Amino acid sequence: MKTKINHLNWLIGGAQGSGVDSAANMFARACASGGLHVYGQREYYSNIMGEHSYYQVRVADHPLGASSDRVDLLVTFDAETVFLHALDVVSGGGIIYDPKLLETPLERIPAMENRVRADIQSFLTEQGVGQTMGDLLAIVSKQGVRPFAVPYDDLIGKLSKRLGEPVSKLKRTANTMAVAASCALVGYGVEWLERALASIFKGKKKVVDMNVQACEMAYEHIARSSAEDFFCKLHPIPTKEKRIYLTGNQAVALGKMISGCSFQTYYPISPATDESTYLEAHEIFSLSGGEKTQGAILVVQCEDEISAINMASGAALTGARAATATSGPGFSLMVEGLGFAAMDEVPLVVTLYQRGSPSTGLPTRSEQGDLRFAIHAGHGEAPRIVIASGDLEEAFFDTIRAFNWAEKYQLPVIHLLDKAIASSSQTYPVFDTRSLRLDRGRLLGEEEIASLSENGSFKTFQFAETGISPRVAIGTRGGINWRTSDEHDEWGHITEDPVTRVKMMDKRMIKLETLGQEIPADEKLNLFGDPKAKTVVISWGSTKGAILEAMELLKTEDISLKFIQARLLWPFPTEEMRRHLSLAKQLIAIENNFSGQLAGLVRQYTGIAADHLVVKYNGRPMSVDEIYGAVKQIVSQQAPEKVVLTHGA
């Protein structure tokens, strides 16, 4: 078998709360600190403890941005993970398992979805074997998968003797052992793992030492199991580049901080909450370029999302850069407040992490189902900007754009992300913030108001050709103004006058034309691949990474594509889209939803219909393999009009 160097799909699974996340983090950091590029994706149940969760970490010598269906090395502590993922392991790949679980029968697995249990059961029956984990391992072994037993209890027992610590205190080192065993299998130096441990357990020397010992124990164990010929190998790539490893939630949070956002509200909701808690944990930071040396962001946990959006609006009216973060169900509640922000021209950023919907839906799973909703949310016709980020770096920079546009155009900006981005982790060079510029639009200070003020008050909705009037923060001397959710005149007082109504409606809506002209084309759409390719893929948001990687694979088979990634989704970049689609012979829309919402918009605004939809709505993000397969099928004229992808556990 050919050895794969620096290309590893690693997957760890286990009951929620058993340390899957920390083990994955440890492995990813160990790999990343050795100069390797890492992409991680976390899958978990909407549940506190006990149900199955898993974490895929992909490691390579170049940046990756998506998950894969194939597993090179599966790491398990329990039988359930083996049952669920063993069949995804490639031939030649490995499974680390606990030998004491070999006899565990399928029926003893708690809390497994009935459909899954039935499928595995019939698979095992078809194979004519028993129903235990050992039986399944035996089958995959026949297909070339190599099981590696790691007797966690024995190793912990030995460690207990070596350290003189009770076993109960060392239970958690099983995670470290699993990771260490993985590193040992792929021939990765233990020093990188130790470095990761030191950074994870910063300041807790005793814990670090304990885990280092556990590592060594696992390395020794693997060394004894004659596994040096494992087909995947990882070698460190020394680099001088400063890299970070972060999650989507963190990327957005950092973007908010650097944008000068000083007020964030939220109501706990998956998968948005982690952003707010990260902000709260980092509420104080340094300032440069001013008299003050420290700045802060105030994070307020609200009683519901209705409160969250309106509280943020209240803060925005005082001149703070304010934002709120939520997911679909919370956004449903925010719709009322969104209307207010549009009606009263409040600069407000709403970070919307989509998840499986409708209703409560799939709280911890991914979907791109809220595009139409974000564009149309609210009664009546109200201006807003909707943008979608395709990866973590875009998420960071788009956050800054969102604040600039919100203030410049005085309207709510909805920043669409999804669970796949929120809970994916990736290595990036430290984001370059040197060229960032912040734009507060027509926000006036006291001196500037003087000439516009009439008797101490101010026309806050002054008619303008661009639709953008000067703005004053509550609390500014001379700028007293009024706002109302009713239709209003330039002074912000209620009116039902039909003429003023038309002018005010025009004023609000014309802002969309103004910004459509001002925003550069490359911030509306991203173009990738062969600009002259006849097969054009359109997509938006988190599918970007998987599409780009699939394109690389297809290219090796001489299938060249042009990929248009829509980033500004509202107001819809009709002209730009039409221009880029003009030469397309075959149009494929790829979306993580049921109906192809972007494809619908493209058809609605350009008149061009997609020839094929590739969709997925099982709550799992699209993988590289799925997109590769679907496009190949389409290009070879063997695909139906709508290709539904279904992979994922």
Place this chain on the structure above:
Amino acid sequence: MARKVQDYKTDVHNNWCPGCVLPETPIHTNPNLKPIEQIRVGDHVLGLDGHYHRVTEVYRHRHLGKMYRVKAKCFGETVLTPEHPVLIARRLHPKRHNERFELIWERADRIRKRDYVAYPIPSEIVDVERLPLPKKLPMDRRSTPLPEEVEVSAELLRLTGYYLAEGWIDTRSAVKGGIDAAVCFSFHIEEREYVEDLKEIIHRLFGLEAIVKEKPESHQVSIYVNSSRLARAFREWFGSGAANKRIPYFMMLLPLQKQWELLVGLWRGDGWVDSTRPRAHYKTISKTLCEQMKLLLLRQGIAPSIHTSKSSGIHQTSYAIYVMGKRDFPRLAEILGLPRRTLPSGKPPSTVFVKECLRDVTDADQLHRFVMVPVAQVDSFEYDGEVWNLEVEDVQCYVSGNAILHNCGDFGILNSIQMTLSQMELEPHRVALFSGIGCSAKTAHYVKVYGTHTLHGRVLPFAIGAKLANPELTVIAVGGDGDGLGIGAGHFVNAGRRNVDLTYVLYNNGVYGLTKGQASPTLKLGVQTKSLPQPNVNQGINPLLLALSAGYTFIARGYAFDIPHLIRLIQQGIEHKGSAFIDVLQPCPTYNDINTKDWYGGLDRLNEQGKPIPRVYKLEEQGFNPVVRPGMSDEQIQDKLAGVVERALEWGDRIPIGIFWKNEATSTYEERISQRIPFYREAPPAKRMVHDGSHRPTADVTAFFEELRVT
């Protein structure tokens, strides 16, 4: 710099309920018709119940925007601001003529041509037997002796009619300054019958002999009654000069039979009856007399039609009161004792006495006092100038020439907010007023501070967001009980546990006024206010106890009709560090007919002297101490709590107002934040410098990138 209340009033607004009608709008007062700008606190004005009520406030404001002119078919016009409510009758079945009406308060700008304005028919009847004559003046040695008093008889009323139509006071000009010398009348030479009647009445009532002088060249007969005292009496009772003639107030209340005679006298003197058609009219240059005659005729079941002829040349503006048509003319003819004639029957009346058409309405008692006058036209024009409004006791409305106009209890609270701000001399730009949605929520537009009229139920999240982002602001939230305790209940409770330093004034009237009076969360179980089809099926929330359990650190109750007390409460609420909740009992004159001002004032229960025993009482007058100080023992605090609960549960016979709870021991949200972010107050979110002079971000997150560093 001292600040005036005026500094907190907005001068530009389109929808100011209080800024209501144009100057010179005539208002029915007792005893006069007065232009609204001449009405003073203490005057009595006609209300929708046909009685006269005390004016408690007079307001004047500048209005820039539309004014609506509502013209009634026969009673002239009134010009109002768009939002001002007028009592309108609308047919329940628009297509069926004159069947059933619904009475509603409708904004001036929503009145349509098919509507009717409801006009009250003064219903009070107070008979007066005798009327004292003025005393002899000290220097008067030679005037003819007069009785001390005169019988208020049909004859006196007829005499009044003659005088109002044809009489004048002769002043002896020889005396410096003039002195009333005689009461004079003039009749047409043909009207001997009336002259005789007059002579006899004068003789019988006053023992005086009238001197009759015939002037054949001008076809006139003049009658002189030489009596300085009587002349003074007539000037006092009936006014002097044709343009100022008026009917004395007591006569407006007399029994119908006596008033009948007054009409007879008037018509004999100056009336005209068409000989070929069912039509009669009376002309006068006294606007007051014209309006009074309208009311007298309405009491007789006659709906007159008023026509104004503008002054031209030497002619003054005159007012003609027409009675015509097949319903009204025969009634007048009967009163005037006209011989029965065969005339064309005339047009059916366009006005409707509700007695005729509201037989189906159960509450006919209340409704039968109106005449419904069709709206002839509604138009609007742009206006920039003064507008006026009144605050009227008990009925919260007053009557112009053609309509019943509403005033609004919310305004009392509005005024108290403005007055509190001025007393505290808060700089307007440092005050942010947030309101929800509802009648009360318009307040945000009427105060000259940063005003944000937000969403239904959401006032507190907005207010909290603004306060936390800029803690330098004085933040006041206002809203109704439906807004705050119904749709906004979750926010209300959660605001309490934060204890952000703001003041929340809740206008509590037990109903949803803006949507026409559905039960609100504070309406008690089983209460049936007038627009409820069934008694309230829910229990009422006790806002004070809810606030207490939610954690508000200042809890008070005010009463909308005790403005000085309310001002003190709002001021203390603003001064309190933490969330202050002020529940303001506010009778809704339009939809809550149970918890009315009369009810709160105890008008339904009189003491032995016949004085009402008010339900509302002040806690501070009972020595109630609401203050919880830091360091108090748990036991002391529990005692305090028990006291609050006890008082908060009082309702019905005794309703406490004042401060229930003032907890100075609990930290504010801002204090808690300051512990985490030590520079929070100096550099709050609103004051963050987002970028430097070159628009580069000021936030330096290098340290956080370091945390995430892997290489």
